Amino acid sequence: MIVMNQLHPAPQQAMAFFAGGDDEPICMVNLLKFKDKAAYADGSDPDLPGREAYARYAAGVHACIAAVGGTLRFGGAVTGLLIGEIEELWDMVAIAEYPSRKAMLAMVQSPEYQQVAKHRDAGLAGQLNICTKPRAGAAA
Secondary structure, eight states: OOOOOBSSOOHHHHHHHHHSSOSSOEEEEEEEEEOSBOOOTTOOOTTSBHHHHHHHHHHHHHHHHHHTTOEEEEEEEOOOOSSSOOSSOOSEEEEEEESOHHHHHHHHHSHHHHHHHHHHHHHEEEEEEEEEOOOTTOOO
């Protein structure tokens, strides 16, 4: 299995994702890896830890998710691995639920999201973003 963290999807990947599917709710599982130090495009805050830059993004993105009818379901630090092996663990896991892929697309295209996204880009080294379908009453 090849695992590659990325900061943004390739254009073809994004087009296929948002064109596919139906109008049902989705949950996005975010496996996040932070930079040691934030890297803002304008060079500001060079000593800020990447985790803190991402915290600025998280503080602003909650309202963006809510504005399209979504909700943050979970967010927490990764503390260990019980099953399997990976070269390097992610730093955090976050799960956001959206009413549909269209709602998620509307959010990432909104001016409000674009305003806070700079903190995401500054703080993240990369991530995996996994789409799931929520199921009422489901358990692992």
